[in-house]
Amino acid sequence: MQKNNPRDHYGRDSGQRAEPATLTVLTSVRELIVTGRVPAGTRLAAEAIAKELGVSRTPVRSALAVLTAEGLVSYHINRGYAVRDITLRDILDAIEARAVLESRACGLSIDYGWTIGELESLRNMVWQGRAIVDRGEWSEEIEGVWYKLNRDFHSMVVRVSRNLAIRNAIRVCLIYPVFGDIARLCPAVAPYVPQRYRIVPTAPPEHICNSQADHEAILAAIDAEEAAVAEQSMLVHVMKSKNRLATVTTRR
Template sequence: MATKPAGQSPDLSTPMADPPQTEPATHTVLMRLREMIVTGQIPPETRLRAEGLATELAVSRTPIRSALAVLSAEGLVDYGINRGYTVRAVTIGDVFDSIEVRAGLEGQAARMSVELGWEASALDRLAELVRQGRAILDRGEWSEKAEIDWYELNHAFHRSIHHASQNKVLRNAIRMTLIYPVFGDPARLCPSVAAAVPLRLRQVATTTPEHLLSSQGDHERLLDAIRREDSAEAGRIMTDHVLATKRRLHAIATRR
């Protein structure tokens, strides 16, 4: 396994945080507002006033304004000189398009991470995330908490690979494609998707969902490819892994 120069290893201590261009308070506010928008807690066409949001989230207006600027760049809100920031309606087509773009970017990140080489400590951490994900699925019982716990590990797994690519531009581009929930099943939590999904498929399952068993298997195969230093295989697995979400959502949205 290739080693990186001293001081060049990616910071994986907070893999779920946004890139560090903004102050720490903005990271938390940005993630909270993004999740509120994509899950419909803040409906489309809602005008976003910094003062009201600052009161609701118990923060100052500075991180709110910074977060709104990022959300505008991501396309989740629109900005007008006379109207300020307004939540944009996200369609199921937008979600599918974002997954397509993300698949290519994440495949590139996986490939680059292998080509650059993983440090032993970072690879051990990746393996531990995979192990914890498997442990959750192997319990055989499912719940909303289990879903949240697994998706948090899933997000950390992907973020670890993004950081290992050592390409901030690529990480930022990937972040801007996440216009659907990352801490749960978009078939349940993303209104633009859920509206096209039969009600029975929007319930939390009582047994481990098949699509998560498949996703976990992808994580394990990807970890193996990284360990074998097979960059092409790592990129292929990651691209197909991300596209699997689109295939599943499209299938259940047209199954009525």
């Protein structure tokens, strides 16, 4: 399990990391889309985006290609790029697909083995999340910090699976990258969610406490090298997001 050897060829990131300019464009445009500030149907002209962000058109085109693969943007030969109309059904289907892919990645991560450094990084993410929850305070800012740890946790598990096909498939399933509570922030979901679920509480909400506990259980299974347990735990964990959305969107 705890090896010091470099990653094998399944785990290398060469060619998979975006150039800094592309990453800047990608982050900026993705956030505008998922928060609804750029509505569905909006055309995304590379030249206009490049001018606004102060970059060349090359990283913009690269970023738009990534967003197309993620399902946030569509491309037509005659009309170019445009923001896709994402529906609640799209979100629920994507979460279910991601649950299957991430759970398998979790099992594979144990089969291939975690390096000492990778495992230590995962532990740090989990215990930072626990410290946030244990403080008993909650706000939009705290939510953002916790969700950043959440994204890093899931990304690391998938990365350590050393399975590039799964990694690429998951990118397509990340229709809504999680910056915070999807029930409150996602434009495709919020219209179906009663107001009471869209208010930021002052204490960690129940679904965050449950999610944090799941992270700790998954970490324990990885530590114990119990691949089947870790895989099942990850499946249940991700599916809770779908089940919660399905529940809150039907309580009208």
